[in-house]
Amino acid sequence: MGMEPRATSSGLQRQFVSLVLRELWQALDWKCEDRMALDVGCGSGDFSACDLLSRLPEDMVILATDSCPSAVSRAADKYDGTRLCFLELDIGAAHIEDTGVWRLAPFSKIFSFFSLHWVQNQRVAFQNINKLLSPGGEAVFIIISHSRLFTMYESMAKSPRWSTYMEEYLKYVTPYQELNNPEHQFTMYMKEVGLSVKTCRNQRDINYVSTDEQNIIDTVRSINPFMGRMPKELRESFIRDCVREAYRNGTLRCRRLPGGSSYCFRYDALVAHVVKPWLEG
Template sequence: MNDAELYAKSSSLQQQFVNKVLEELWPALDWRCEQGTVLDVGCGAGDVTRHELLPRLPPGISVLAVDISPAMVAKAADRYSGPRLYFRQLDIGTPHIEETDVWRLGPFPKVFSFFCLHWVQDQRIALQNISKLLSSGGETLVIIVIGSPLYKMFENLATSSRWSTYMTDYRQFDPPYLRAKDPVGELTKNLHEAGLYVKTCRSGENSYSSMDEQDLINTVNAINPFIGRIPQQLQKAFMQDCVTEAYRTGMIRAYSLPNGTVYSHSYSAVVAHAIKS
């Protein structure tokens, strides 16, 4: 099973939090423009773009959704392409944004990015690229994970004798703000240096819960970048070990309630809304 298929099976965590953030911050966005195209960076399999972003847009606004993974783009395009939603491949961390197809389609009045930028180690380049892709006065709204037991889970698996061969670079997948003393301050600084005026930048603890254990297991698998590296015949064993470590590290917690068992995953994230000056 490839990463795109896994991701397409589980986007509930992302959708739940994106819905909450958009409900809160949507009124702060300027929608005086009645036509054009906005950019969604890191669309994955397209669920959040299609179900949370697109329905909120004015009817004359379309979405160009991009992802670094060609397989993700193909999966999203197969599932959701339409007259107001289309997909392209883009690495937002490229040092050559001006040479991309997406650059030629811009600039954009809005750039959104939900649960994507924590995979990009060079935040300065990523945020500078977002700024470059924005039109003058354009706005960006981003959600970036800054902490989760997931990364301890990766460390435990990467230092085990069974899986270390496939995970030698596991530290490269740690969020850039994971060890920052002041992630909000650091992100604010990076946004300012990219030429963006910060209207909102805040962090908080969040949790996703479900009474379906498999739902949480699918979430663990969907955000695990190592599954695609594991030989096909070992993938089932690897995912089983991931679930074991998810419970051990607190990535998944189980709580018994009178009406059944609730499974939850806690994580911390930063939300930022900024305007290109």
């Protein structure tokens, strides 16, 4: 992408992913012989290493991937080990067969959390996931389907100060943003690429709440794809302006309480569990 859309892991991501995995984990089938899982869009690697790895059977390993080379490098320096390794991957690649990840396929499990909404061509991304899965393999997705965060991007892109760095902001808006029924579109993609849907819902009004405003600001920072385009000395000013606009349009909310304040980031997300059918015969 040329930018760093997910350089760090945020509380928003880890909080909701943990809830989803607790809900879906018992529905996953572990009989598939291939013992490698793929994490698509691992960012900093924090969740892969600290949350996902411990849930997997002890004989399974994770290949954690991200489209950002510097994120992959930092994650590998921090976490690379016998059961966890890292590679660069653009899941929207036109020729997935030419990637290093392809040479390690197939995978019995593919996870992607808060990453696939960066890929505008969803059909290609899901075709690639289908190709990478073992027969009988499963994938679990969390995809942002709507957020006023993307409206904030639009407002910031019109600012004379920041427009130079945000000319292609529409490339970083979730493809589901304007859909009334995003789960229907997702299900259609699955049907087209040959994956079977076990669970799919569009969960609305998910609230990431913290009593520490800095956690909310760090969330805005961690999922902001534009900072890599601007000089380092402008980045903090840019984030301050983003946060100010996010409060203005309702992306972020502050509630005054007797013992302090509560800060909220609200969004909608698709939650899905899909399966690649076993080969016939």
